[in-house]
Amino acid sequence: MFREKLRAASQRNNSFLCVGLDPDPELIGGRHLPGYLQAVIESTLDLVCAYKPNLAFFEALGPSGMNLLIESLAPVPKEIPIIADVKRGDIGNTARFYARALFEAYDFDAATVNAYGGWDAVEPFLAYADRGVFVWCRSSNPGSADLQDQRLADGRPLYEAVAELARSWNTRGNVGLVMGATYPEELARVRGLCPDMLILVPGVGAQAGDLAASVRAALDERGGGIIINASRQVVYASTGADFARAARRAAEGLRDEINRERKAALAAMGSGGGETSW
Amino acid sequence: MFREKLRAASQRNNSFLCVGLDPDPELIGGRHLPGYLQAVIESTLDLVCAYKPNLAFFEALGPSGMNLLIESLAPVPKEIPIIADVKRGDIGNTARFYARALFEAYDFDAATVNAYGGWDAVEPFLAYADRGVFVWCRSSNPGSADLQDQRLADGRPLYEAVAELARSWNTRGNVGLVMGATYPEELARVRGLCPDMLILVPGVGAQAGDLAASVRAALDERGGGIIINASRQVVYASTGADFARAARRAAEGLRDEINRERKAALAAMGSGGGETSW
Numbered sequence: 001m002f003r004e005k006l007r008a009a010s011q012r013n014n015s016f017l018c019v020g021l022d023p024d025p026e027l028i029g030g031r032h033l034p035g036y037l038q039a040v041i042e043s044t045l046d047l048v049c050a051y052k053p054n055l056a057f058f059e060a061l062g063p064s065g066m067n068l069l070i071e072s073l074a075p076v077p078k079e080i081p082i083i084a085d086v087k088r089g090d091i092g093n094t095a096r097f098y099a100r101a102l103f104e105a106y107d108f109d110a111a112t113v114n115a116y117g118g119w120d121a122v123e124p125f126l127a128y129a130d131r132g133v134f135v136w137c138r139s140s141n142p143g144s145a146d147l148q149d150q151r152l153a154d155g156r157p158l159y160e161a162v163a164e165l166a167r168s169w170n171t172r173g174n175v176g177l178v179m180g181a182t183y184p185e186e187l188a189r190v191r192g193l194c195p196d197m198l199i200l201v202p203g204v205g206a207q208a209g210d211l212a213a214s215v216r217a218a219l220d221e222r223g224g225g226i227i228i229n230a231s232r233q234v235v236y237a238s239t240g241a242d243f244a245r246a247a248r249r250a251a252e253g254l255r256d257e258i259n260r261e262r263k264a265a266l267a268a269m270g271s272g273g274g275e276t277s278w
Numbered sequence: 279m280f281r282e283k284l285r286a287a288s289q290r291n292n293s294f295l296c297v298g299l300d301p302d303p304e305l306i307g308g309r310h311l312p313g314y315l316q317a318v319i320e321s322t323l324d325l326v327c328a329y330k331p332n333l334a335f336f337e338a339l340g341p342s343g344m345n346l347l348i349e350s351l352a353p354v355p356k357e358i359p360i361i362a363d364v365k366r367g368d369i370g371n372t373a374r375f376y377a378r379a380l381f382e383a384y385d386f387d388a389a390t391v392n393a394y395g396g397w398d399a400v401e402p403f404l405a406y407a408d409r410g411v412f413v414w415c416r417s418s419n420p421g422s423a424d425l426q427d428q429r430l431a432d433g434r435p436l437y438e439a440v441a442e443l444a445r446s447w448n449t450r451g452n453v454g455l456v457m458g459a460t461y462p463e464e465l466a467r468v469r470g471l472c473p474d475m476l477i478l479v480p481g482v483g484a485q486a487g488d489l490a491a492s493v494r495a496a497l498d499e500r501g502g503g504i505i506i507n508a509s510r511q512v513v514y515a516s517t518g519a520d521f522a523r524a525a526r527r528a529a530e531g532l533r534d535e536i537n538r539e540r541k542a543a544l545a546a547m548g549s550g551g552g553e554t555s556w
C-alpha cells in the first residue's frame with residue numbers, strides 16, 4: 001500500500017520532505033540529464049520521504065523523454081515511493097488508460113490527478129488500491145482564483161467542493177490532496193474537512209510559500225499526514241559543479257525546518273512534541 | 279494558423295468530421311499498432327477535417343508509446359491538422375513545458391487543455407498563436423455533474439464560467455472549447471456565450487450522443503465552427519480483416535450525416551442551405 005510505504009520511508013529518514021524532479025534544460029546547462037538527476041537523488045536518498053518527478057519536463061524532451069525519466073530514477077531504492085506529478089483527468093475510458101500508463105507501464109507509487117471530469121474520471125486511478133491518488137485541489141499560482149475560488153451557490157469555494165468530493169472517494173484509503181503552500185488558511189480549512197487524508201504541499205521554496213505556516217496548517221492531529229515538496233530549491237540549489245552537495249544541503253535544511261515546525265505544532269497541540277506518529 | 283488550416287481541410291474534404299485515434303490493444307488484437315492506425319488514416323484521408331489522437335492510449339504502451347504515435351501518424355499529410363487530446367493543465371512553469379512538448383517536440387496543430395489552474399495555467403499554450411487550444415468545458419460522462427454542473431453563487435453552472443473564461447482568453451483567436459455531445463441544451467447555451475469560437479464535440483457514436491441535435495446546437499451563425507469527433511465508431515467499425523474499409527464506410531456515413539444536419543440547420547436559419555461558410 002502506498003500509504004504504508006510512504007510512512008516507512010518517512011520514519012526511516014525522519015522526513016516529510018519530497019524532492020520534486022523538474023529538469024529544466026536551461027538550468028541544467030549542457031549536463032547529461034539522467035546523470036544530473038541521478039546525482040541529486042544519490043545525494044538526498046536518506047533525507048526524503050518521496051520523490052516527485054513532474055512529467056511535463058520529461059515529455060518536453062520528445063519521444064526519448066520517458067526513457068530519460070526511467071534512467072534518471074534508477075538510483076531510487078524500491079523503499080522510497082515515487083509520485084508522478086501529471087494532473088491527469090479525462091472521461092472514464094481514457095482515464096483507464098492514463099491509470100494503466102502510470103501504475104502499470106511505469107509502476108509509479110502514486111499520481112496527481114485532476115477531478116474536473118468527476119467521479120468516473122478519477123475512479124480508474126482509485127481502483128489501484130495499492131497506489132496513491134492525489135486530487136489537485138488548490139494551487140498557489142496567480143490564476144488559481146479564476147476557478148478554484150469561485151463561490152458555489154451553497155457558499156463554499158469550488159476547491160472545498162473538490163476536497164469534499166475527494167473525501168467521499170476515499171473508500172479505499174488511497175486518496176490525498178494537492179494544496180498549494182501560499183494559502184495556509186485554505187490549507188487549514190481543507191485539513192479540517194479531510195482530517196485523515198494525506199496532503200501534498202508543492203511550491204515550498206521557488207513558489208514563495210511560507211513553510212512554517214504551511215506545515216502547521218496541513219498537519220493532521222497526529223502530527224503527520226503531510227508531504228512537503230520542494231523542487232527547484234533543491235535540484236538547482238547550485239548551478240555549479242557542487243550542485244549535488246548543494247542539493248543535499250538544501251534538502252537537509254528543509255527536512256530539519258519541517259521537523260522543527262512539526263515539533264512546535266505538536267507541542268502547541270498539547271502532545272508534548274513527541275515522536276513522529278504517522 | 280490552426281483555424282485557417284482546419285478551414286482549408288474542412289472545405290477540401292467537405293467535412294466537419296474528426297477521427298479520434300484511441301488505440302485499444304484489446305480491440306486491435308494481435309495486429310501491429312502503427313500499421314492498423316496507418317490503414318485507418320489512409321482510408322479516411324479524404325473524409326475528415328482533422329485527426330485527434332488521444333495520448334492516454336499511447337502513454338499506456340510505455341516508453342515506446344510516443345514513437346508508436348509518431349509512426350502511426352506518418353500518413354497524415356501536412357494539410358490535415360492533428361489535435362492532441364491530452365487535457366493538460368498545471369501551474370504556469372509546468373504548463374510551459376507541456377506546451378513545449380505538444381507544440382514544439384511533437385509539433386501538434388492543437389491540443390485540449392484543462393483550465394482548473396486558471397489563466398496562467400492556459401496562457402503558455404495560448405502563447406503559441408498559430409496553434410489551437412481547446413479548453414475542456416463540459417463532458418458527457420456520468421460524473422461530469424460532480425463539478426461541471428455545480429451552481430455558482432451567481433447562478434451559472436461551473437462549465438459556463440469556464441466557457442466565459444475561455445472566451446476572455448481568446449484574444450489571439452486560437453481558443454476553442456470541448457463540449458460533450460450528449461447535452462445539446464448545454465451546447466446551445468455555450469454556443470450563445472461564445473458565438474465565434476470553435477467547438478470540438480467528442481463522443482459522437484460510442485458515447486451515445488445525439489448527432490443531429492449536437493450538430494444543430496453547436497453550429498455557429500455561418501453554419502461552421504464545429505469539429506465533430508468520432509473515435510471507436512470509426513477505428514473499430516469492424517474488428518475483422520476489413521477494418522480499414524469499414525472505417526471508411528463509417529467515416530463517410532458520419533461526414534454525410536453531419537453535412538445533412540448542417541444543411542437542414544442552415545435552411546431553418548433562413549440562409550437557404552447554402553455553401554459551407556466557415
